[in-house]
Amino acid sequence: MAERLLPTSAVGSYPQPDWLIDRTALSKQTPPRTKAQELWRVDPQWLEQAQDDATRLAVYDQEKAGLDIVTDGEIRRVSYSSRFANALEGIDHDNPGSRASRGGIPVSVPRVVGPIRRSHPVETRDVKFLRECSTRKIKITVPGPFTMAQQAQDDFYNDEEALALDYAAAVNDEIKDLFAAGADVVQIDEPYMQAQPDKARRFGVRVLDRAVAGVSGATAVHLCFGYALTMKTKARVYDFLTELEASAVRQISIETAQSDLERSTLKPLTKTVILGVVDLNDPAVESPEVIAKRIRRTLPYVPAERIVVAPDCGMKYLPRHIAFGKLRAMVQAAEIVRTELTGAAEGR
Template sequence: MKRLLPTSTAGSLPKPSWLAQPETLWSPWKLQGDELADGKQDALRLSLHEQQRAGIDIVSDGEQSRQHFVTTFIEHLDGVDFKRRETVKIRDRYDASVPTVVGAVSRHKPVFVDDARFLRQQTEQPIKWALPGPMTMVDTLYDSHYKSREKLAWEFARLLNQEARELEAAGVDIIQFDEPAFNVFFDEVNDWGIAALERAIEGLQCETAVHICYGYGIKANTDWKKGLGTQWRQYEEIFPRLQTSSVDLISLECHNAHVPMELIELVRGKKVMVGAIDVATNVIETPEEVADTLRKALEFVEAEKLYPCTNCGMAPLAREVARGKLNALSAGADIVRRELLGER
C-alpha cells in the first residue's frame, strides 16, 4: 500500500563544511580532482542519511554535487561560454553576471546520471531528482546566438528531455523541473513556457513535477516579497494552464507565504507538493505548525494527492537548522496522517 502524505524536500540541503562554505549559496568547492569526486559522494551519503533519520519518504541527493541549481547543468553543455560574462536582471529581481550563449547548445554526455545511479544504489526508497526548467535556464543566461527566449527554451527542453530519459533509466522515480521563472513571466509561461516544459518531459514513464516557488531566503527575494502585498496571487496566472498539462505534481510555496490556500483548487486533480517548511528563516517549525498547513491544504487537494514538502531548497541554512526542519516536516505529516487514518 502506498504511503499516505509522503514527505520530500524541494531539492537542496546544506553541504558539509569540508566540501563548501556553510550557509553560503553557490559556494566554491574546497576540494579538487579525485578528492572532490569522493567528497561529493560522501556528502550525498550524508545528505541521504539525514533525510532517512528524519523519516523523509521520497529522498534526493540534496544537490550535494551541484554549486548552482541551474548553471551546474549548463556548464556541461556546448554552446555556452562561461568566460564571456554579461550582466542581466534575473527574474526581474536582481542583477547577476551570467555566461553567454555563443552558438547552438548541445549536450554531448549525461550530466547527473552517474550521481543518480549512485544514489539509487544507496537506497530502496523512492528517489526524486531536480533539473532546471527550460524557462529558468533561459533567464539565467545572456543569449547572443538565438536572440529569442522561446527558441532557446525549446533547445534546452530538448536537451533536458535527453537527460531526464537517462535519469529515469538510472532508476529515478520522480523528475522535478525547477521553474521559479514561472512566478514572474506569466505571458511567456502561458504562451510557450509550459509547452517547453511538456517537451522536456516527453516520453517519460516516471512521475514528473514542476517546482514553482518564491526563491531562496536571500535578500533579493525577501525584498521582492515585501512588495507583493498581503496576498501573493502569482499562481493564479499559471495554474489553470498547468492543470491541463501532463505534469504529474505541482510543487508550491505555502507556509509563511501570503499565498491564498484556495489557489490550490486551480490544479485540482494534480498531485500537489505543499511547502510546509519556510526556508527563509532559521526558526524551526513545530510539528503542529506543519500539520496546520497540511490541514488547510486538505480543503483543496485530496489526501491521496498531497505530498508534504519544503517551500524551496535549504542550501543556505545551517545544517542543524535544516535537520530540525526535516524532523518537523516528518513529524507534522505524521500527525495529519494519523488523523486521516483514525489513529491516536
C-alpha cells in the same frame, strides 16, 4: 500495495558541509549561474570523492528524519541550475554574459553562442550513486528549460522561445537517462515561470511539455517565489500556476508556508501537489503541530491522496541542524494529519 497517504519528500537541496564549499561566500551572492569553481574548498582531484561523502551525509539525514522520498541534496552543485546549464554545448565558457537576476542585479550568466545541445549525460551518475545509498524512493532535480533561457545571454538565437525549446530538448534527453538510471521522480525547477509570468503564459507550458515528451516516469515541476535568504516577503498568490494544469507533468511543487499562500488558488488543480509547509525564512524549527495546521488548511482544496508533504523550497542555505530539525518536525506533522484522516475514515 497502496501508496502511503501524505508521503514526505525533500524539494531538492540540503545544506552542504562547510568543509566542502564556502557557504559564507555562497550566501552573500546571487546563486551562481556560471561554474564558480572557486567556491569549492576541496582540491579538484578529490572533489568528486568529497561530494560522494557529503551526499551520503545528506541521504543519512533525510532517512533519519523519516522522509519517504529522498534526494541527493544537490550536493554536487554550486547552484540548482549552474551545473547542468554549463555542461551543454553552445555556451562560451571563457566569455560569460550578463543578465539581471530575479532581484534586478546584474550577474554573470552563460553566454549562448551556438545551438544548445546535450552531448553527454550530466546527472546519471548522481542518480546511480543515490540509488546505491538508499532503498527509499528517490528524486532528482534538473533546472527547467524556461528558467535556463531566462538565465542566459542569448547571442545566437535572438528568439527566447526557440532558445527555451532547445534547452527543453536537452532536458528531455537528460530526464530519459535519469529514469533509466533508477530515478523514481524527476523534478524540473522552474522558478522563472513565477518571476516572468507573461512570458510563461506565452510559451512556458509548450516548453515544459517538450522537456517531458515521451517520458513515462513521474515528473514534477517546482515553482517558487525565490530563496528565503533573498526573498523575505512573498506574495500570497502565484502569478503563474493554474496554467500548469494543461501541462503533461504529473506533479506541481509549490510553497505555502512563508508566503501563507491563499490555498483556494489550488482548487483548480487536479495533479499531485508537492505542498511546501516548512518556512525556510524562520530560523527556528517549527513544532509539528504548526506544520500540521498548514497541511490541514490545504485539505479543503486538495485531497490528501494528491498531496506530498515537503519544505517550501531547497534547504541549501540553512544550517544543517536546523534543516534536519525542520524535516523531522515535518515528518511528525504528516503523521499527525495522516492519523487523523485514517481515524476519521475508520469512524465513518
